Amino acid sequence: MMKKGFPSSIWIAILILGEIQAAPCIHLVGTVGKKNLFTATRELTWFESLEYCHSLGMSLAVLESEREVTVVEEYLQNCAVKHHVWLAATDLFKEGTFTWMNTGNPVGTLPRWLNGQPDGGLRQNCVLINGSTLKWEDQSCSFIYCRPLCQLLS
């Protein structure tokens, strides 16, 4: 592969550059206390999003305060390209009871559900925030038009 006279450092530089270009594009959504929230410019299913966050040493986001919800809403509101984000909330374990995947804690009264939501029964078990309405909805976990919202605790 290496041509004679072509310094190996050039090849290494090309390889590193390739890695950088292949790296996912991560955006900081905001920081609340020790919680840093990020999103990525790629659309994934809920399960893929779980894996994706883990692959970056993070976890799918758990929102635990009004402040955290507001930070995410402000980010989505200011995005030129409207998009939805997955949260770690699910009722996969007990239909109709939404809990946070990572902690097992119930979502309680924090969610700002769209009117009539959650309404998906056994077909929709994963929770997203709609980038246009800023409201929460249950959706099929296989729905792909949604970006992961990851958290990193510092």
Ligand SMILES: [Ca+2]
């Ligand atoms: Ca359900």
